[in-house]
Amino acid sequence: MxxxxxxxxxxxxxxxxxxxxxxxxxxxATYIGHAASYFKKPINLISVVGDDFPSDAxxxxxxxxxxxxxxxxxxxxxxxxxxxxxxxxxxxxxxxATELNVLEDFDPVVPNSxxxxxxxxxxxxxxxxxxxxxxxLKNRPKLIAMDTMNFWMDIAMDPLKQVMKKVDVLTxxxxxxxxxxxxxxxxxxxxxxxxxxxxxxxIKKGEHGALLFHDDSVFFAPALPLEDVFxxxxxxxxxxxxxxxxxxxxxxxxxxxxxxxIIFGSAMASFCVEKFxxxxxxxxxxxxxxERVQEFINxxxxxxxxxx
Amino acid sequence: MxxxxxxxxxxxxxxxxxxxxxxxxxxxATYIGHAASYFKKPINLISVVGDDFPSDAxxxxxxxxxxxxxxxxxxxxxxxxxxxxxxxxxxxxxxxATELNVLEDFDPVVPNSxxxxxxxxxxxxxxxxxxxxxxxLKNRPKLIAMDTMNFWMDIAMDPLKQVMKKVDVLTxxxxxxxxxxxxxxxxxxxxxxxxxxxxxxxIKKGEHGALLFHDDSVFFAPALPLEDVFxxxxxxxxxxxxxxxxxxxxxxxxxxxxxxxIIFGSAMASFCVEKFxxxxxxxxxxxxxxERVQEFINxxxxxxxxxx
Numbered sequence: 001m002x003x004x005x006x007x008x009x010x011x012x013x014x015x016x017x018x019x020x021x022x023x024x025x026x027x028x029a030t031y032i033g034h035a036a037s038y039f040k041k042p043i044n045l046i047s048v049v050g051d052d053f054p055s056d057a058x059x060x061x062x063x064x065x066x067x068x069x070x071x072x073x074x075x076x077x078x079x080x081x082x083x084x085x086x087x088x089x090x091x092x093x094x095x096x097a098t099e100l101n102v103l104e105d106f107d108p109v110v111p112n113s114x115x116x117x118x119x120x121x122x123x124x125x126x127x128x129x130x131x132x133x134x135x136x137l138k139n140r141p142k143l144i145a146m147d148t149m150n151f152w153m154d155i156a157m158d159p160l161k162q163v164m165k166k167v168d169v170l171t172x173x174x175x176x177x178x179x180x181x182x183x184x185x186x187x188x189x190x191x192x193x194x195x196x197x198x199x200x201x202x203i204k205k206g207e208h209g210a211l212l213f214h215d216d217s218v219f220f221a222p223a224l225p226l227e228d229v230f231x232x233x234x235x236x237x238x239x240x241x242x243x244x245x246x247x248x249x250x251x252x253x254x255x256x257x258x259x260x261x262i263i264f265g266s267a268m269a270s271f272c273v274e275k276f277x278x279x280x281x282x283x284x285x286x287x288x289x290x291e292r293v294q295e296f297i298n299x300x301x302x303x304x305x306x307x308x
Numbered sequence: 309m310x311x312x313x314x315x316x317x318x319x320x321x322x323x324x325x326x327x328x329x330x331x332x333x334x335x336x337a338t339y340i341g342h343a344a345s346y347f348k349k350p351i352n353l354i355s356v357v358g359d360d361f362p363s364d365a366x367x368x369x370x371x372x373x374x375x376x377x378x379x380x381x382x383x384x385x386x387x388x389x390x391x392x393x394x395x396x397x398x399x400x401x402x403x404x405a406t407e408l409n410v411l412e413d414f415d416p417v418v419p420n421s422x423x424x425x426x427x428x429x430x431x432x433x434x435x436x437x438x439x440x441x442x443x444x445l446k447n448r449p450k451l452i453a454m455d456t457m458n459f460w461m462d463i464a465m466d467p468l469k470q471v472m473k474k475v476d477v478l479t480x481x482x483x484x485x486x487x488x489x490x491x492x493x494x495x496x497x498x499x500x501x502x503x504x505x506x507x508x509x510x511i512k513k514g515e516h517g518a519l520l521f522h523d524d525s526v527f528f529a530p531a532l533p534l535e536d537v538f539x540x541x542x543x544x545x546x547x548x549x550x551x552x553x554x555x556x557x558x559x560x561x562x563x564x565x566x567x568x569x570i571i572f573g574s575a576m577a578s579f580c581v582e583k584f585x586x587x588x589x590x591x592x593x594x595x596x597x598x599e600r601v602q603e604f605i606n607x608x609x610x611x612x613x614x615x616x
Contacts, residue, residue, distance in 0.1 A: 302567040
């Protein structure tokens with residue numbers, strides 16, 4: 001039984017108050033895959049790149065336990081490219097360039113060897129592509145999680161809502177939750193969104209942590225306070241990777257285990273932002289991950305005995 | 309051994325997206341006193357009002373267990389008045405009016421009966437007034453906590469830094485921590501501020517919770533996700549009231565007990581914002597407070613067993 005990750009594998013060029021990169025390896029599925037690989041191997045990847053994509057970056061994924069049989073390499077075409085510049089607060093950014101390239105007509109292929117999919121993580125992609133992956137799986141996975149973004153709410157709200165009906169977990173940020181629901185209060189927003197399909201809603205608040213909503217329950221995980229957030233790119237995807245990786249490893253989709261998955265996801269995201277791109281994620285020691293999780297435990301742990 | 313609270317007792321006029329008030333009872337010490345009264349009685353109050361201040365509001369404080377022997381009533385003068393309008397996000401506001409009135413030449417008097425002060429909470433006031441209260445106490449309290457705001461950093465940084473050298477706990481918000489330290493990262497900011505005098509630093513982040521820093525330790529408490537934040541006025545003071553109330557009741561100033569105090573403060577603040585002014589704070593049932601604290605426990609509780 002396997003974990004299937006669908007999303008972009010791409011180039012990014014990033015500018016933050018701390019520095020600037022040329023084209024580096026990025027993409028939602030890259031971050032998700034690397035992060036999930038600390039919990040579960042192998043990971044089956046579905047994505048598309050052009051022939052400009054370096055084979056050693058693919059090899060790096062393979063070395064981490066990511067199976068790239070479902071990664072299409074389009075000859076004569078270029079990989080997806082995004083460029084952005086973060087403001088001083090690191091919470092907002094300007095997009096400088098978005099070149100869809102191979103993404104423009106991406107038709108995801110599900111290799112036969114991927115059909116035993118038990119956990120499916122749909123990284124941020126067009127809702128149509130996300131839907132076609134679901135449709136092409138012969139059996140419904142035990143759990144489907146999807147990430148999306150405001151861009152699709154602007155231009156493809158109907159297809160987005162169709163995919164939402166098919167998934168168990170939706171991960172979006174606070175502004176997207178407000179846009180999707182038309183509610184400012186995240187509690188009210190979650191109530192509306194949980195009626196649109198997903199049984200679990202994760203609202204990512206960046207440096208302010210993440211909320212998990214399910215029925216009338218809510219769980220909150222902070223972000224680890226860091227001396228510096230060097231580059232937030234990919235933090236949300238890395239969070240999703242840790243989250244789905246833990247669920248796929250434990251095969252337990254209870255609310256209590258989702259809480260743990262949120263903590264593991266938050267721990268992975270706290271590494272991601274410490275360096276540019278995937279640098280900090282690759283080659284992490286599992287002990288470092290455990291130490292980071294222990295920091296989360298220390299951060300929020302208190303004991304109060306209520307008499308009543 | 310007693311809890312002494314110093315701060316404004318005043319009128320506010322508030323506009324939020326949900327409604328608007330005429331002059332209602334406000335002031336830092338009012339919120340602190342009412343919130344602390346759920347944990348510790350009596351509370352000794354030092355403040356000043358004009359003869360326009362309604363005696364039934366003073367009676368209401370007395371009924372809650374707040375001793376007003378140290379409340380000066382200035383005949384022929386008017387009480388401090390603040391008016392503000394919140395933006396839609398409820399995190400930012402415009403000040404429409406600030407009339408200092410009696411605060412202009414406030415000279416705090418410490419009644420003899422207040423000299424057994426064990427816990428001192430200096431609410432937001434000019435650093436000079438805060439300092440004179442410390443100076444007028446014959447014995448140094450077991451714990452001094454102070455709140456302040458950006459306004460004093462703008463016009464009275466030196467006196468502010470002098471008071472900071474005398475206190476154990478400083479409570480400020482995230483923007484103020486940045487202004488005070490010149491550091492954007494709250495971790496770096498806390499390192500600098502903890503070298504200025506306080507041994508404990510509480511950074512209030514409004515709807516994003518609160519951080520407690522001490523030596524190399526950090527604790528985080530979320531704000532409770534609420535359906536609606538009706539009026540944030542006084543939430544920080546209410547937080548401080550619950551915090552100091554719990555410490556004064558338990559007489560335990562360990563880091564572990566400060567964590568609990570943060571949770572109790574956060575619980576009290578979560579009530580404050582549900583209605584205008586002090587409405588929701590007055591006449592709360594202690595069981596309601598305990599239930600709210602239980603909601604905080606449920607919100608952040610998870611169990612992870614790390615193998616390593």
